[in-house]
Amino acid sequence: TVRVCLELDTSLRMFGGRFRVGALRSPLHSPAQIAEMARAVARRPGFRLVGIMAYEGHVAGVGDAVAGRPLRSRAIRLMQSAARRELAERRAAVVRAVRAVAPDLEFVNGGGTGSVQHTAAEAAVTEIAAGSGLYVPRLFDNYTSFRGRPAALFAQPVVRRPGVGVVTVLGGGYPASGAAGADRLPAPYLPEGLRYDPQEGPGEVQTPL
Known part of the structure; x- marks a missing residue:
């Protein structure tokens, strides 16, 4: 038997769908759509629906305290507040609709680091x-709602000294997923005072500091 998990599109849609924010992960947005897919799974021999997944990346993966951008931060907080309310109601309706088809549903997965508490x-x-x-x-x-302590650091070996006050390390760590931006890049940590070269930044081959 193939165990199936359906993914719910958690995106926030407003103004008749003209405004949309959220990760592009699934075409199943409404309770009716996901219930229809659940029935399709139930009709297929050898398949069993066991779970629902719903990742709210626009809440969990978008910081709401952008340094130096108070208006943007405020807009993000307003969007996320609306998104949390809308999704909580819709997710509950989705689960009810799917359980009507698959009453032995084993799990409903949700969240993301930045929205765990909600x-x-x-x-x-x-x-x-x-x-x-x-x-x-x-x-x-x-x-503003999440505080953690970093649990992973990358120790990069110094492989070049191109000038006074500059070292070049091998590699550059790993960027976070999402739209490219400075907030997605790893941060130089030790020794204190290190910063990226503005013309080069971190790279997969080398990173001047």
């Missing part, structure tokens, strides 16, 4: 995903 309060959710929050990259420095 998603955990939803009765419809049975398990929480934390993802990169297990090691807390610098992305999570920009949250």
